[in-house]
Amino acid sequence: MSDEPDSRFRIYQHDSRELKSRLEAEFEDVDGLVDTIITSPPYADLIDYGDHDEQVGQQNYESFLDDIRSIYKQCYEIAADDCTLWIITDTYKTNGRVVRLPFDIADELENLQNHKTCLEPDCSGHLQRNRGNGTLVCQTCGEVHDPLPESWRMEDNIIWDKLRTRPWHQKGRLRNVYEHITMYSKTDEFTYNKDAIRITDPDEFKKWWVNYPERYSPKGIVPSNVWEFPIPKQGQWGPKVSYHPSPFPEGLVRRIVHLASDPGDVVFDPFAGIGTTLAIAEALGRKPLGFELNSEYIDYYEDHVRPTALREVGSVQSTLQDEQALLQDRIYTLRIHKYAYELYKELITTDRNSLRDGQIEFIQATSDPTQFDQDADPAASLVFVCESAEDFNDVSMDAAMEGMLSEDKGSGDYYGVDFDPMFSTVNEYLDTLRTDPPTLLDEEVYLYQGKHNWAESNMEIGDWIECVASNDWLQYWSKTRPPLVSNLNIQVENPMEDRGQKQAGHQAGLNSFD
Template identity: 70%
Template structure:
């Protein structure tokens, strides 16, 4: 504690799991919470978390992992009994008016306390923990025990509390970047997906640790936290340099992972064997393994941003084309737009709030597009519906250009540090590059008119400096035996 100086506002995040009354044996410790009646246990829990409240910063959150259990034929609602205690840290039971000693009852809708005698209302929440969320932790594997009226228990509760409304909540730090976990329409509607990933639901899947995960292959602690669960909370609820506290530290999983993620660990534990195990096995293992995840996560987020923005640019280019040819306001028909060229600097993706993209709609002559109002077409795409032009998050610069000017002035693009290749998307697909060319090879194709063979189904080809080949889960075509997409040419 000397390292931290004053305890005022010391703790930034608290992650813990208290002893479950007298259900679990954590060793013969005289001062262990839980070795008493249930009501006395709740009194102790309230007092411990009141002390946590006193040393917590204003943006601190408290995360408690608990579960219900059955005893004497009745389910004990431990997560919510604890919540009731924490939302009334002062333990008000009787009216505070001098002339009234009426009993207080809780208004379960808003957490206030109402005197049964005089009707006075007290709100203990400004000086108590406030329950913000209740997350289900799916343990994926568990003991095979069950009983009448009680199926196999495969989950626990992770209850989140805040000290004030201004609590730290870094949801961008825990976004899911694996597109296999996205809904099946993510390729068709990339504008609906945050380039940083999707926010997890309130059901978290983390397997309980196997024996030997933190050291020798033996069951050293009856209920250790899984690494992924703690890591997600630490990233969500704290910043590097913050103090992460566990008042029931056990073998120190919370502390070890917090330290590996550049936080300051602080915890209490009565069992000296657990402390030794933490120093010998848990802490060095976490430092070695957990820290390496950070750079991997950054790489995954950067790759997802590249995919999402590439899909957005390509889709917008094709949707704006449809607006040009389908709207009666514009005197242009299918076939007059030879091809579309999309150019953007992928280095902006994930860095700029709104990356820029240049869209060139190439026509044979100026007469093809002299009556086209680009701004009006862009306005025509806007609506309150997601998927309209408002939702792409890209600063587009669309314009029409003649084939001559494209070849002489604008190829390969302006003010853009282009990659070495152009990539061709055909048949209205914005997600799968069918061919790739050097800029010189593409220029030769355009000069010779050979690009026209890539027209299909009355849709112009899209040429882009951005490459993506993202399988579309909504695509009904099935891969053939070699994993390629089957089309009519496969049956020649």
């Protein structure tokens, strides 16, 4: 089998109004040919309402919408059932009126058959769109027709904040810094890999992620529907030329490609321009397919854009997976340590038993971090160590855990960890460590002084046993919480804490590590 790419997957110099017939000349079967469509129709000339008929976008507005519907109808016919269509457009103002292009296109795409009169045999009444549900209602006989099963369906409308743009503005129109990214699906079974685009950098999280790790997915947060990507500067993909249009940012295309397709899928652009979208898609392991009338654009794509993308873009999914693995470790470690302290608070404050502050000497938490990337919830063992069994004889651990789940306690059921808490006396705890220590504690342990996010020191397991036997662990008590010993190591700053307080509180801990 040849390693050469299939030459049929390229940019064709052809009118996209005839895209289906042109592809039928290349492929034996075009049904389900494309998996993702990412495009922006040429609408800049519409602002002047030109009278040219040479190509899409150089015509009056209604003719433009007719062509758009025809083109995307052909796209629908060659699209796989799990295909999505992403159209990037904007509103604009002409003759004192804002033209709502993204939503006028939506009206056309959600009625691909262009039904205007009643479909009943003996009725020719006018069909009026119900803007609430997208159906078409006959104004004569009242019959309701639903065009959506044979049309594109809008799924989302995303705002692309371009961060920088031209400084133009006018009365009644502020400086425009965004465009619309409208997503459509063919069926309900569309590809939507949201885990592939999660944000894993905690600096982009809200400031309370350390205090409330149970509210954050270990895989990262799903982006909002406002995307910030600066428009590329001219020359990013090759030498500056006078006809060079502004291409899409690499990050924007990368996000859509990862979200809406899988490696090996066909990414299609019926208005390819200089081919930025297709070049990035190919660099990410997809097959590029597009149409463009301008031969100079295609030459620029072949000579500059495609080689640059294949050389410089590459796939960052391995990096994302590494970042997700690091975030999973952080989130689950924070969850386990926080839960240990929250359960401690529940145990000493409830009126159901006599256990009070100071009777729990320290807490041990252990969990296998190799479980953090599994589908099932990871397991965690918690040991609450007391001086005497009399301290906890009347305490129901199950009741305390149930108290964590009550509605007025907030988020006790969001941790996503299978906890197994128990009590132990100091002597029983020491005997276990000396004779049959947990596998996860066979090397070193980390000590936390009341803060679940910052290990103040670490020591070998033998040193920890000696520390417990000699009561030296008492030095690790905080003002309100016992020390927590864990096989899990984490040191992350808490954005909710005062900066000076963090520096003062962590200085000793940093020096205590080997």
